[in-house]
Amino acid sequence: xxxxxxxxxxxxAPTEAVLDRDGLDELVRVLVRRGxxxxxxxxxxxxxxxxxxxxxxxxxxxxxVELEAGQYRVRRRADQAAFAHSAGPQSxxxxxxxxxxxxxxxxxxxxxxxxxxxxxxxxxxxxxxxxRPCDLRAIRILDRVMGGGRYRDPxxxxxxxxAFLIAVECTEPxxxxxxxxxxxxxxxxxxxxxxxxxxxxxxxxRFLCRSGSPEGAAVLAELPRRDADxxxxxxxxxxxSEAAERMGRSMPPxxxxxxxxxxxxxxxxxxxxxxxxxCGNCTMVCPTCFCTTTEDVTDLTGDHAERWRRxxxxxxxxxxxxxxxxxxxxxxxxxxxxxxxxxGTWHDQFDSSGCVGCGRCIVWCPTGIDxxxxxxxxxxxxxxxxxxx
Amino acid sequence: MTLAPxxxxxxxxxxxxxxxxxxxxxxxxxxxxxxxxxxxAMMYAFGVGEVPVSVSRIPDGQRLxxxxxxxxxxxRALWTLRTGAxxxxxxxxxxxxxxxxxxxxxxxxxxxGIGIAPLRPAIxxxxxxxxxxxxxxxxxxxxxxxxxLYRNEFPTWERPFSTVTVxxxxxxxxGRVGVVTTLLGEAHFTPADTTALVCGPEVMMRAxxxxxxxxxxxxxxxxxxxxxxxxxxxxxxGHCQLGPLLLCRDGPVVGYDRAEPLLSVREL
Numbered sequence: 001x002x003x004x005x006x007x008x009x010x011x012x013a014p015t016e017a018v019l020d021r022d023g024l025d026e027l028v029r030v031l032v033r034r035g036x037x038x039x040x041x042x043x044x045x046x047x048x049x050x051x052x053x054x055x056x057x058x059x060x061x062x063x064x065v066e067l068e069a070g071q072y073r074v075r076r077r078a079d080q081a082a083f084a085h086s087a088g089p090q091s092x093x094x095x096x097x098x099x100x101x102x103x104x105x106x107x108x109x110x111x112x113x114x115x116x117x118x119x120x121x122x123x124x125x126x127x128x129x130x131x132r133p134c135d136l137r138a139i140r141i142l143d144r145v146m147g148g149g150r151y152r153d154p155x156x157x158x159x160x161x162x163a164f165l166i167a168v169e170c171t172e173p174x175x176x177x178x179x180x181x182x183x184x185x186x187x188x189x190x191x192x193x194x195x196x197x198x199x200x201x202x203x204x205x206r207f208l209c210r211s212g213s214p215e216g217a218a219v220l221a222e223l224p225r226r227d228a229d230x231x232x233x234x235x236x237x238x239x240x241s242e243a244a245e246r247m248g249r250s251m252p253p254x255x256x257x258x259x260x261x262x263x264x265x266x267x268x269x270x271x272x273x274x275x276x277x278x279c280g281n282c283t284m285v286c287p288t289c290f291c292t293t294t295e296d297v298t299d300l301t302g303d304h305a306e307r308w309r310r311x312x313x314x315x316x317x318x319x320x321x322x323x324x325x326x327x328x329x330x331x332x333x334x335x336x337x338x339x340x341x342x343x344g345t346w347h348d349q350f351d352s353s354g355c356v357g358c359g360r361c362i363v364w365c366p367t368g369i370d371x372x373x374x375x376x377x378x379x380x381x382x383x384x385x386x387x388x389x
Numbered sequence: 390m391t392l393a394p395x396x397x398x399x400x401x402x403x404x405x406x407x408x409x410x411x412x413x414x415x416x417x418x419x420x421x422x423x424x425x426x427x428x429x430a431m432m433y434a435f436g437v438g439e440v441p442v443s444v445s446r447i448p449d450g451q452r453l454x455x456x457x458x459x460x461x462x463x464x465r466a467l468w469t470l471r472t473g474a475x476x477x478x479x480x481x482x483x484x485x486x487x488x489x490x491x492x493x494x495x496x497x498x499x500x501x502g503i504g505i506a507p508l509r510p511a512i513x514x515x516x517x518x519x520x521x522x523x524x525x526x527x528x529x530x531x532x533x534x535x536x537x538l539y540r541n542e543f544p545t546w547e548r549p550f551s552t553v554t555v556x557x558x559x560x561x562x563x564g565r566v567g568v569v570t571t572l573l574g575e576a577h578f579t580p581a582d583t584t585a586l587v588c589g590p591e592v593m594m595r596a597x598x599x600x601x602x603x604x605x606x607x608x609x610x611x612x613x614x615x616x617x618x619x620x621x622x623x624x625x626x627g628h629c630q631l632g633p634l635l636l637c638r639d640g641p642v643v644g645y646d647r648a649e650p651l652l653s654v655r656e657l
Contacts, residue, residue, distance in 0.1 A: 104393040106477065108435055113417065114396040114475040150638070151391050151623035264654050291627030294620050298436035305436040307393075312626070319628060321618050323460045333656035341630065348633030 015217060017225035018232050019196075019207040021056075024082070027166075027194075028056045030222045031127040036164060039095055040129035041088065046074055048088040050095070053129065060085060067174035067248070067359065070368030079200045083130055086174035087358045091287030092128055092135055093142060096163070100310045101155045103294075108303045121158035129166045131192065133185030134177075134356040136167050138287035140191055144350045145290050155309070164215065167192035171239040175248035176359030178372055182251065184356045186243040194220060197236035208236040249359060249372040252379040256353065260344030263378045264336065272374055273332040275367045280313030282361035282369075283338065288354050291319070314338050339371060391623055394433045394477025395419055397453065399470050405538045409458040409503065410468050411445060414476065420451040421478055425485035426510035427614060427642045430455065431622050433477030434466035441482070441619045442467075443507035443641070453478065456506040456538065482622040484642045486511040486612060491584035494610070495523035497576060499569055499597050501530050501589020505538050507614055507641075508588050512546055519548070523583075526576040527551040530569035530593070534562045550577050569593065570600045580605030588614040595652055598645045611645035632657055 019027070031038050032054075041048050042058040048065060051058075059082040066073045067086065077084060106116045131139070139160075146156035170179070170186035179185030188195045193216035197208040208228060211217035252259070283289040293312035298305045312319060315334045320327035328334045346354030355371070362370045401413035421430065424444045432455060433439040440463045446454035459468035470476065488511060496515060498508050508527075515522050525548040531537045533555055543551050554565040554572055565572065569589070583606050587594050594613045601611050615636055620626040622637045629636040632651045634643065651657055 106394075106435065108475070112473070112475055114435060114477060116393050116396065116477060118393040146625060149624045151625070153623070153625050154392065264657070290625065292620065293626065293628070294439065296433075296436060296438045302436060307439075309621075309626075312620075312628075314627065319618065322616060327617065328656045330656060337630070337657075340632075345630070345633040349630075349635055 014211070014220050014225065016208070016210050016228045017220060017223075018228050019209050019223060019225050021205060023209070023223045023225055024059070024207065025056045026223050027219070028053055028129070030219055031129075031164065034219075036125050036127035038127045038129055039092075041083070041085070043074060047072065048074060048085050050088065050090045050092070059083075059130075064172065065174060067176045067363050068368075069176065069362050069370045070365055072363050080205055081172070081198055081200050083168045083196070083198045084172040084200075086170065086172065086177055087132065087134070087287075087360050087363075089285055089360070089364060091285070091358070091360070092131065092139055093287055093290070095126060095128070096139065096142060096159050097146065097156050097290060098159075100308055103155065103307045103309050106305045106307075108305070119155070121154060124159060125162060125164075126159065127164040127166065131165050131167045132170055132358070133167060133188045134170075134179040134182070134358040135287055136165065136188055136191050137182075137184040137356045138358070139165070141288045141350065141352055141354060141356070142290060144352065145288075148350070164219075165192045165194075167195040167212075169195065169197040169236070169240050171198060171243050173243050173246050173248065174359060174363075176362040176370075177247050177357065178249040178251060178359060179357035180244050180247045180250070181372075182353060182355055182357035187240050192216070197240060199232055199235045199239060201235055203231060203235075206232060208232050249362070249370070251357075251372055252376050254379055256343040256375060257347045259375065259379055259382060260340040263382050264340065266378055266381050268374065268377045268381050269332045269336050271377070272335050272369060273330070275369055276331050276335045277366060278315040278317075278331045278334055279366060280315040281364045281366060283313040283315060284311065285360040285364045286342075287356060287358060287360065288342075289313075293319075314341070339374060342371070343375065391479060394431070394439075394479050395421060397476050397478045399472050399474045399476065400452070402470065402472055405456060406536055408460075408468070409456060409538060411454060411456045412467070412470065412476075413448075414453040414455070414478065416451050416478075417475075421453070421480050423447075424453070424481040424510075426488070426514055427486040427507055428481040428483050429507075429622075429641065430478050430480030430482065431619075432457070432463075432467055433479075434463050434470075435475065435477070437466040438463040439477075439479075440464055440467075441622060441637075443614070444481075445506040445509050446513065447510045456503065458503045479622065482637055484640055486586050486642055488514055490610070492521055493523065494582050494584040495578035496525045497573075497578055497583060497585040497601070497606075498525070498527045499585060499587045499589070500528070501569055501593040502532065502536065503538065504588035504590075504593075504614070505529050508586055509539060509542075511586055516546070516548065523579075524549055524577045525551075526578060528569050528572040528576060529553045530589070531555050533557045534559050534564075550575065568596070570597055573600060573604070581607075584610045584612070586612050591615070591652065598649070602645070608646040608649065609644040612642050613645055613648050614641045615643055615648060616641065
């Protein structure tokens with residue numbers, strides 16, 4: 001928690017401090033003054049969503065969530081905690097890798113000559129307040145997918161580069177969470193500008209705040225704060241370690257990449273097909289699902305054309321369409337593609353798992369399909385098959 | 390330029406068959422980087438859309454040559470383009486035929502249908518350097534005589550063996566009939582020292598690779614060119630996955646040692 005290697009020292013600036021609620025208010029004000037668009041959690045339409053925050057008052061103080069497979073409910077908490085809730089329907093990809101972006105425009109001049117104008121880079125400067133450790137990892141995964149290969153995506157990088165990340169360690173995991181299995185949480189160890197740990201106890205409601213970058217330290221220096229005290233550190237550390245013990249779900253303790261590779265023909269895929277609607281909700285809410293398709297449009301004159309990119313889902317029949325028909329014609333093959341990519345072949349393509357254990361896909365599946373349950377079932381089937389004579 | 394297309398003008402069009410055309414293109418200004426045999430470009434038909442198309446010849450200079458078969462909205466729009474028309478081009482993308490690994494080997498170039506198009510630049514490269522390789526065999530299959538591409542070029546490829554076969558002959562056809570693998574018995578090659586370049590429908594490539602490996606060609610020396618849906622060609626859209634592979638990046642040309650386990654799973 002207070003490992004000095006994970007904090008960044010700036011001469012004269014604090015690396016760790018305790019903030020009260022007014023510190024959080026000022027944090028949002030300072031970021032807005034610095035020209036940042038601050039995005040954070042807020043309650044709207046019966047859910048905790050991510051939206052632009054004009055002040056910290058919009059944070060979901062006193063709200064929690066109840067999660068189960070196929071179920072999401074906000075509920076009032078007994079305390080006034082701001083971050084005692086787990087993942088909502090959105091993730092930060094909505095801002096870094098938006099649902100729809102224009103990639104370029106083209107004109108056909110009267111003589112027929114074509115001229116193409118690439119989209120100008122986005123000038124937004126984001127600050128994300130309340131990034132969970134699982135979602136912090138998801139951003140790192142997207143960094144690799146969209147910006148780490150031979151070709152770097154300018155739409156993503158223009159939003160991501162310079163984004164200010166305020167992580168909030170997880171102290172209230174949901175019934176669908178399994179970040180411990182995926183090694184992504186509940187503690188935040190790196191990759192943030194500031195990290196908060198919320199503490200609510202007899203000594204009051206406060207936030208242990210650590211800086212993880214020079215800009216984080218500079219922002220912290222501008223906030224009303226007091227020195228970090230040992231009781232707050234201890235309370236924060238135990239809140240996070242207790243959260244690790246309260247994960248609602250877990251993955252089978254095996255190498256999931258190998259499990260996916262070796263069970264491509266398992267009978268379990270038929271079982272899940274009976275429940276999967278191929279709706280694609282899991283891919284929309286997943287914080288790392290990045291797939292897109294393109295739309296080419298023209299105006300009424302026919303001489304102005306645009307290329308748009310929008311989110312796509314591997315559950316869509318057209319996703320794998322070739323001359324002659326779709327490669328993945330059955331729902332069985334499409335669910336298998338999603339799960340084996342997420343847990344298996346993502347490693348081959350991008351050097352990590354594509355799953356961060358946030359549980360969103362379990363919550364937002366209309367039929368409550370639970371990928372941890374599917375992984376356990378595949379593991380059991382593989383074990384049975386191995387031990388069969 | 391990899392994300393936004395560069396304007397290219399159609400400077401020549403040659404009808405190959407009733408539904409297939411070869412377009413020669415020249416850049417308006419900036420040109421795409423050099424292509425290697427087996428690589429592909431994304432071709433944009435104004436306002437209609439974009440499709441991946443392999444280079445079918447690599448002339449000197451900045452000219453690009455692509456052979457397009459009209460099968461969908463975009464390819465139909467490209468197929469109708471006249472000389473002087475404009476298209477948008479991105480590329481080069483993907484892996485190429487590994488001719489460096491084939492040096493000194495006998496070569497089997499095996500095509501099904503329009504699969505001959507991505508192979509033609511490899512044939513050109515081999516013919517340009519006759520002492521770099523062993524014997525060259527070009528075996529091509531097509532549905533019918535009317536579907537045969539580059540027919541007048543086959544005689545120039547007989548070093549020492551080049552022939553075509555069709556599934557459905559017409560009344561004038563005096564050539565061979567049957568699937569392309571039936572030609573293998575006549576080809577001139579020593580299996581242990583042979584590299585095969587194979588492009589065609591997936592079922593044809595599977596059957597061909599199986600036959601070649603059965604005859605003693607090393608699986609990693611059977612190179613196949615795979616096709617999946619492709620939207621971006623830059624590894625970001627996810628459409629071209631085949632198991633662990635992103636075919637715009639790790640393909641289209643893949644050794645059969647890697648392709649075989651993936652192609653043998655239905656609907657992967």
